[in-house]
Amino acid sequence: MTAMTETSAPGSHATLHARHRAVMPDWLTTYYQQPIEITHGEGRHVWDAEGNRYLDFFGGILTTMTAHALPEVTRAVSDQAARILHSSTLYLNRSAVELAERIARLSGIPDARVFFTTSGTEANDTALLLATTYTRSNQVLALRNSYHGRSFSAIGITGNTAWSPTSLSPLQTLYVHGGVRSRGPYAHLTDAEFTAACVADLEDVLGQANGSVAALIAEPIQGVGGFTTPPDGLLAAFREVLAPRGILWITDEVQTGWGRTGEHFWGWQAHARSGPPDILTFAKGIGNGLSMGGVVARADVMNCLTANSISTFGGSPVTTAGALANLTYLLEHDLQGNARRIGGLLAARLSSIAATSPLVREVRGRGLMLGVELVEPGTDEPSPRAAAAVLEAAREGGLLVGKGGREGNVLRIAPPLTLTVAEAEEGAGILEDALRTALAGLR
């Protein structure tokens, strides 16, 4: 299906990019020397405004959780849109209630309450509001290299300095180790030693904290940070230090939720020893591209806010109808199982490519959330230029992948969870060629 529109013309990207640059902020990140306009998608593929077709190995930006233009989601959205786009959060919304019931059950948090937002940032902002109000403390623990969004409070606690331009946060943030595994002082440690070192660091930081601490916020696998993957159980070990001190655990599942990591429905479940988190935040994939986020918390934590509150567009009829259809499809088709199976095959294939490429230092991640860390050829030095070159060459070959890491040197692979074996093989093949092309260009 290639719908040619009036924009389907050579040079259309350059023209639009010039207009984009003239009116959008300089700091708005785009990919590629010549950014592209995606006009439509189907399944795991998308098409650009110049008529090129791509296999989407980044699932939008981990937003297309099931598939592009999934008929079940499109139908739910258009049926709802035809009835009413928006009424008000002052009235009841049947699909929001049903979605909240499902998410509350799936969350693993006892007596859970769900609040819908329009983004991951707003979800984390709300989580911070809840945690600081509940504990009457404005000190927060976060992981080094983390990313939690772009509002004033979310940027303030973000540990990845490439994404946190301000230090004027209203919160006091204490950063602990645990975010970056493969580099730095703990790089040579075993899983058990790494966990012990991070726990010791946490205890040290808490010993120096000025008064009480509200919460630890952590991504179970860091997204923007380059899919850095801690040993299973690390966050549970943290929890055992935090819980006796009344410090809450916020799990940021914006990238790791809904079965993407294969083994588990939520990222926190790889750390489950000490039970569920107090607060869970989600966004991205639940809406399959619709702007939805949310917070799940124990009732006593959620209900600690006593003033009136509202989100005008959070949990709106169209987004909740689409998200409900998307979640139903995901569960009925066992896409978590697919993420585990296809993710395992893809990880093995990427590891064998890595073994022959002097650009690749490490393949990591879980399920269909896989990172490929790139270095200057044959060295240990992070190579953002290699990542940029691979992205360009992959796009030329018909594959879209993401990029991340503190130095921008990690390829991020997170396709829709319906990815097939043939598509995994096709994408890996294009990536292998792109690594070869990039290497030739760098030498």
Ligand code: PLP
């Ligand atoms: N938390 C994590 C882990 C993210 O990766 C992101 C976005 O990339 C956010 C929060 C912010 O979400 P949004 O861009 O929807 O505001």
